[in-house]
Amino acid sequence: MSSENLDVFLPVVIMAVIAVVIYAGAIIASKILSNLNPTPQKQTAYECGEEPVGTAWSQFNIRFYVVGLIFIIFDVESVLMFPVAAVFKELNEIGHGGYVLIIFLSFISVLLEGIAYCWKKGDLNWVMSYQKNKSGVK
Amino acid sequence: MFIWVLFLISALLILGTSVAALVTKNIMHSCIYLLGTLLGISGLYITLNADFVAVTQIMVYVGGIVILMLFAVMLTGGKEFVSKGQQLLGLAPLMGSKSTYVFGLFGALVFGGIFAKLISYIVKLPIDSTEQKIQSTVESIGKLLITDHVLAFELSSVLLLGALVGSAIIARPRRES
Amino acid sequence: MNSTVVSFFSQFEFFNDAVKSLSETLGFNTYAAVSLLVFLVAATVLTIVCATIGGLGTYAERKISADIQARVGPNRVGPYGLLQPLADALKLLTKEDIFPANADKFMFYLAPFLCVLGVFTTLAVLPVSSGLTLTHLNVGVFYIIAVSSLVGVGVFLGGYASNSKWSMLGGMRGASQIISYEVPITISIIAIVVLSGGMSFEKIVSSQGGLPHQWFIFHNPFTFIGFFIFFVSGLAETNRAPFDLPEAESELVSGYHTEYTGMRFALFALAEYVEIFVLCAVASTLFLGGYQLPLPETIVSKMPAAAVQLWQTVIFFIKALALYYVVIWVRWTLPRIRVDRLMSICWKVLTPFAIFNLIGVSIWMVVFKGESLLKIIFH
Numbered sequence: 001m002s003s004e005n006l007d008v009f010l011p012v013v014i015m016a017v018i019a020v021v022i023y024a025g026a027i028i029a030s031k032i033l034s035n036l037n038p039t040p041q042k043q044t045a046y047e048c049g050e051e052p053v054g055t056a057w058s059q060f061n062i063r064f065y066v067v068g069l070i071f072i073i074f075d076v077e078s079v080l081m082f083p084v085a086a087v088f089k090e091l092n093e094i095g096h097g098g099y100v101l102i103i104f105l106s107f108i109s110v111l112l113e114g115i116a117y118c119w120k121k122g123d124l125n126w127v128m129s130y131q132k133n134k135s136g137v138k
Numbered sequence: 139m140f141i142w143v144l145f146l147i148s149a150l151l152i153l154g155t156s157v158a159a160l161v162t163k164n165i166m167h168s169c170i171y172l173l174g175t176l177l178g179i180s181g182l183y184i185t186l187n188a189d190f191v192a193v194t195q196i197m198v199y200v201g202g203i204v205i206l207m208l209f210a211v212m213l214t215g216g217k218e219f220v221s222k223g224q225q226l227l228g229l230a231p232l233m234g235s236k237s238t239y240v241f242g243l244f245g246a247l248v249f250g251g252i253f254a255k256l257i258s259y260i261v262k263l264p265i266d267s268t269e270q271k272i273q274s275t276v277e278s279i280g281k282l283l284i285t286d287h288v289l290a291f292e293l294s295s296v297l298l299l300g301a302l303v304g305s306a307i308i309a310r311p312r313r314e315s
Numbered sequence: 316m317n318s319t320v321v322s323f324f325s326q327f328e329f330f331n332d333a334v335k336s337l338s339e340t341l342g343f344n345t346y347a348a349v350s351l352l353v354f355l356v357a358a359t360v361l362t363i364v365c366a367t368i369g370g371l372g373t374y375a376e377r378k379i380s381a382d383i384q385a386r387v388g389p390n391r392v393g394p395y396g397l398l399q400p401l402a403d404a405l406k407l408l409t410k411e412d413i414f415p416a417n418a419d420k421f422m423f424y425l426a427p428f429l430c431v432l433g434v435f436t437t438l439a440v441l442p443v444s445s446g447l448t449l450t451h452l453n454v455g456v457f458y459i460i461a462v463s464s465l466v467g468v469g470v471f472l473g474g475y476a477s478n479s480k481w482s483m484l485g486g487m488r489g490a491s492q493i494i495s496y497e498v499p500i501t502i503s504i505i506a507i508v509v510l511s512g513g514m515s516f517e518k519i520v521s522s523q524g525g526l527p528h529q530w531f532i533f534h535n536p537f538t539f540i541g542f543f544i545f546f547v548s549g550l551a552e553t554n555r556a557p558f559d560l561p562e563a564e565s566e567l568v569s570g571y572h573t574e575y576t577g578m579r580f581a582l583f584a585l586a587e588y589v590e591i592f593v594l595c596a597v598a599s600t601l602f603l604g605g606y607q608l609p610l611p612e613t614i615v616s617k618m619p620a621a622a623v624q625l626w627q628t629v630i631f632f633i634k635a636l637a638l639y640y641v642v643i644w645v646r647w648t649l650p651r652i653r654v655d656r657l658m659s660i661c662w663k664v665l666t667p668f669a670i671f672n673l674i675g676v677s678i679w680m681v682v683f684k685g686e687s688l689l690k691i692i693f694h
Binding site: 007008009010011012014015016018019020022023026027029030031033034064067068070071074075078081082085086087088089090092093097098101104105108111112115119124125126 | 510513579
Binding site: 007009010012013062064065066068069070071072073075076077079080082083084085086087090091099100103106107110111113114117118121123 | 140143190194197198201205210276277284291292294301310
């Protein structure tokens, strides 16, 4: 009952096309059915009734970037773990389960050390504070 | 048939968005066109039957690296995202300037020549009417990672640890003393 | 291994006869054209069903929240207020599309599209039943996590493009929340992949049984914890209370979709509700047995194929909608979590628990050869 050519990916492309159709349809329908009457008051950004001061595109705190960096590392780690996890059960049944377990656990433990390091050094805190240097002086 | 359609869609997406990423003057738009390019590359991987690599591409690149690049651009201070046209040392072409088009044209001629050579090689192949039977690549990748390339697998975890520690050290706030 | 709707139908005589007669009348091999047509019809039906569930989700949210808060909720439009989502959709269609003067036009238009794309492409592998799923990709569950990360980009762009400080803050917080909580979700999914021996939904569901004691949630204590890690991280991933800081009404004036009006806002909301449904569907497939019928194998093999598929679909929707009710229930019960505690919950609680979960499941696989706890005790 399995399909052995690349038609398995056809629904993915079809659903992407359906998403485009839904978006385009919604925009076109609203263009037809609604009126368009832009005034300066409607077009300013909403700030609970006050006039907005300055632009919003200012420099942001570095904590967002640190979260993104740590996420990338764990993302790549989990991507590497997926194929090994997928063959774990099969190899376990023919008896090589212990060997795969040792490989798997050594991979995870290295990254567990990484997260322990980040936790201890305070990189996982949302509010980042200055680090003490070795003599204890801030 | 489906392979050709998907290849055409992906190739057009890649070409269009990568040219747009080079030509636009706004760096945030560049990041978004890069997202389109990476999605197109993932489509190409599907035509080559590398389903695991295609989904990895979406997960790591589109879901992670594009967001990281957007955060990084926001971090560098966002008064002006539009490039003004001052060249660096007079050598490197700036986004959207005339030299971008000139270099792009030369690059297109070179790659067009290579492409034509490849096409001439492909169309001389005998016509095969039966489609290849495909097999999923996940199990083979898993088994190879454990048997042949286990050292690379373990060393990649050490490499990721190094990257994690390095980026954490760089991103820590430092008191200027 | 990889089966699709078309390969399921091609088991049956009537499908093959129809293709053969169509080929004879038209003169060429119409298998590809017929399969494309079947895929299109099935995809459209599934999209309409899921979009309706998304729309009714808004209605269900208002009714259930009214019930929890001891009031009545919408009851004017249609019987018991059931046509309320239709009224909302028609209202949003006729609202003016306000485009802020200083906003970035390209990204303003692109942000809802990315959210809609990220959510609707996950419907292609939704495990509705063993035959009627659009496609049982071999990388099924991995594909769903990968494509859901497009929603994070959409949230960030929505916040950035509006050029309003509320939106920008909501967008950046939303994007960092979504990417952070992907880590515990992915690691708890790896634990289930270890137990079931494959990433395809078909394999995961067939490793479980239909009765509750055969589900993965009761397989061993690690998967029990894993279910809650997955569920809580999924709530945070879809920006759902108590993790809804990016769109908190009292704090950020609706966050990253403050400046969106009309149909674009409707698309953001639709994408969110369908994403919650997909999350509940994936949780019920991975941990609660999916579409498996709670009947012994001997009875199932005697039933006609159409009945089996129908009952599997019904069971799938019952489980997914039960979890949907729990998601709505949690929203109106718990208070909102502050942003720094939100991040520390992810990185200091959920991720270490998920990693220890994974280690525990791997050791269980080797030591107990993958047998469930109840089988070990009662043998």
